[in-house]
Amino acid sequence: MSILVKNITKTFKNLTAVNNISFDVKEGELFGLIGPDGAGKTTIFRILTTLLFADKGEAIVADYDVVKDYKSIRNNVGYMPGKFSLYQDLTVEENLAFFATIFGTTIEKNYDLIKDIYIQIEPFKTRRAGKLSGGMKQKLALCCALIHKPKVLFLDEPTTGVDPVSRKEFWEMLKRLQKKGITILVSTPYMDEAALCDRIALIQDGKILEIDTPQEIVKHYPKKIYDVKTDNMYKLIECLNTYEHHYSVYPFGEFVHYTDKREDFNPKDLQLFLEEMGAVNITIQPTETTIEDTFMELAK
Amino acid sequence: MKSKNVIKVENLTKKFGDFTAVNKISFKVKTGEIFGFLGANGAGKTTAMKMLIGISIPTSGDAQVAGFDVFKNPEDIKKNIGYMSQKFALYDDLTVKENITFFGGIYGLSRKQIEEKRCLLVEELGLQDIVNELVGSLPLGWKQKISFSVALLHNPKIVFLDEPTGGVDPITRRQFWEMIYKTANNGTTVFVTTHYMDEAEYCDRVSIMVDGKIEALDTPTKLKEQFKADTMNDVFLKLARG
Numbered sequence: 369m370s371i372l373v374k375n376i377t378k379t380f381k382n383l384t385a386v387n388n389i390s391f392d393v394k395e396g397e398l399f400g401l402i403g404p405d406g407a408g409k410t411t412i413f414r415i416l417t418t419l420l421f422a423d424k425g426e427a428i429v430a431d432y433d434v435v436k437d438y439k440s441i442r443n444n445v446g447y448m449p450g451k452f453s454l455y456q457d458l459t460v461e462e463n464l465a466f467f468a469t470i471f472g473t474t475i476e477k478n479y480d481l482i483k484d485i486y487i488q489i490e491p492f493k494t495r496r497a498g499k500l501s502g503g504m505k506q507k508l509a510l511c512c513a514l515i516h517k518p519k520v521l522f523l524d525e526p527t528t529g530v531d532p533v534s535r536k537e538f539w540e541m542l543k544r545l546q547k548k549g550i551t552i553l554v555s556t557p558y559m560d561e562a563a564l565c566d567r568i569a570l571i572q573d574g575k576i577l578e579i580d581t582p583q584e585i586v587k588h589y590p591k592k593i594y595d596v597k598t599d600n601m602y603k604l605i606e607c608l609n610t611y612e613h614h615y616s617v618y619p620f621g622e623f624v625h626y627t628d629k630r631e632d633f634n635p636k637d638l639q640l641f642l643e644e645m646g647a648v649n650i651t652i653q654p655t656e657t658t659i660e661d662t663f664m665e666l667a668k
Numbered sequence: 669m670k671s672k673n674v675i676k677v678e679n680l681t682k683k684f685g686d687f688t689a690v691n692k693i694s695f696k697v698k699t700g701e702i703f704g705f706l707g708a709n710g711a712g713k714t715t716a717m718k719m720l721i722g723i724s725i726p727t728s729g730d731a732q733v734a735g736f737d738v739f740k741n742p743e744d745i746k747k748n749i750g751y752m753s754q755k756f757a758l759y760d761d762l763t764v765k766e767n768i769t770f771f772g773g774i775y776g777l778s779r780k781q782i783e784e785k786r787c788l789l790v791e792e793l794g795l796q797d798i799v800n801e802l803v804g805s806l807p808l809g810w811k812q813k814i815s816f817s818v819a820l821l822h823n824p825k826i827v828f829l830d831e832p833t834g835g836v837d838p839i840t841r842r843q844f845w846e847m848i849y850k851t852a853n854n855g856t857t858v859f860v861t862t863h864y865m866d867e868a869e870y871c872d873r874v875s876i877m878v879d880g881k882i883e884a885l886d887t888p889t890k891l892k893e894q895f896k897a898d899t900m901n902d903v904f905l906k907l908a909r910g
Contacts, residue, residue, distance in 0.1 A: 403837070404808070404809070404835060404836060404837030404838070404840075405807075405808040405809075405835040405836065405837075406807050406808060407837075501709060501710045502709045502710070503709050503710070525835075528834065528835055529709075529754075529831065529834055529863065530709060530863065531707070531708040531709045531711075531863055531904075531908070532708075532863065532865055532901055532904050532905060532908075533708050533904070533905060533908040533909055534708065534709060535863075536905065557834075557835045557836075557837075558864075559838060560901075572837065601849065601870065602849040602850070602852075602853055605846065605849070618838075618839075618842050619842055619845060619846075619870060620866060621865075621866040621869035621870075621899065621900070622869040622888060622889070660838050663838055664838050664839050667837065667838075667839060668839075
């Protein structure tokens with residue numbers, strides 16, 4: 369095991385940020401903590417990177433205890449915090465050299481590991497970090513977190529506020545790093561990114577709702593979901609919410625994801641209801657369950 | 669209802685030194701429309717939005733917002749629009765009630781109007797238990813919902829929402845969009861940026877900015893046809909990746 373978390377609890381004043389959480393991450397695994405702001409993701413990261421003590425529970429990272437062996441952990445993990453934490457008034461190159469020196473290594477020694485990523489920001493190596501665009505800052509931060517060749521990489525919301533193109537590129541980078549044998553724990557509020565992890569933990573209000581592979585987790589959803597569409601989304605949502613048999617009604621892109629309370633639900637009944645309510649261009653068709661559906665069901 | 673144009677933009681340009689952040693963009697937004705304003709980081713969305721809300725003077729071009737000219741009457745624009753950003757929304761060290769009173773005052777509402785609005789908001793959003801709590805102690809989802817309502821206190825013609833749902837949980841995200849639908853249905857135009865491509869599908873029309881220019885503008889359905897894509901995410905990837 370690369371990461372082992374057992375019954376960790378952390379309370380701040382009257383807020384239980386992390387509530388009796390347990391999970392493990394295997395060596396070389398890409399594991400995702402999926403949940404919204406305030407779920408407790410950052411607190412878990414800070415405990416595992418030895419920046420914060422848990423009130424209760426144990427955690428092992430790269431075979432070291434987070435309390436007893438904190439110094440060894442710091443040499444063996446890379447951490448990219450959610451907030452940009454590099455030196456804004458040092459250049460790209462200076463930041464990287466600084467982190468390499470701190471860890472007693474050089475850029476040259478581990479250049480192979482960061483090469484793919486670093487060449488994208490190399491044209492700006494004399495630019496101060498504070499003057500970089502969001503996407504470039506993110507790449508530099510990742511390089512700095514990797515420069516000492518860590519066994520385990522912690523990435524706290526690396527793609528929050530990042531556009532879909534850069535997000536896709538970032539995940540492609542993670543997949544390549546994973547192939548080099550690095551264990552990765554990554555958190556994200558984007559449910560679509562969950563599908564790219566080997567295993568995920570869905571987390572909300574300090575509790576883990578479910579842990580499994582993305583493929584298995586959607587199978588736990590208890591209902592058959594239907595895509596519903598008419599020519600007026602706002603009215604459709606209103607209508608469906610007044611339908612006495614509705615179980616859940618959530619907009620999902622161009623469709624509404626609809627589930628029914630009845631075991632023997634017949635879409636024709638819903639079609640008739642919507643027609644009576646004056647809806648036109650009605651589409652009702654079965655659809656695949658997504659991780660976001662599962663999350664919302666568990667979080668209800 | 670949806671015929672009048674409440675935003676008219678013609679060749680709007682903003683340069684910083686020799687860098688053109690916004691390059692001759694033109695578009696119109698109708699009254700009561702939900703207009704999605706998309707683009708990659710650094711494409712020029714924020715710069716464009718700042719010009720439209722009257723806090724950044726364009727280098728060239730024309731723009732009318734809520735009937736006022738961005739060059740001549742930026743102050744009138746500010747009075748007739750609402751603005752909500754993800755970074756700065758409400759004062760964390762004021763209570764919900766104090767924030768409503770403060771922003772109501774800033775927008776020039778009378779004490780009586782503020783009182784009425786506050787009661788309405790408390791009722792609509794179910795704020796009874798938290799109205800005297802500090803905003804800083806509330807979950808992000810609550811902050812964003814209250815912040816949106818505060819941006820609407822003075823019944824603006826247009827409300828600008830800059831990534832209103834970033835990091836918000838999926839259920840609250842959908843409740844937030846139900847608020848957007850309701851607002852648009854009441855005739856207020858909604859101008860919104862987002863990185864969630866499923867939310868792009870909820871917009872009446874969507875524009876996509878690439879390197880300072882608007883490269884696509886249409887309904888989500890037509891954009892998907894045009895780019896032969898199944899989802900708005902694919903449209904975005906095709907456009908922004910060239």
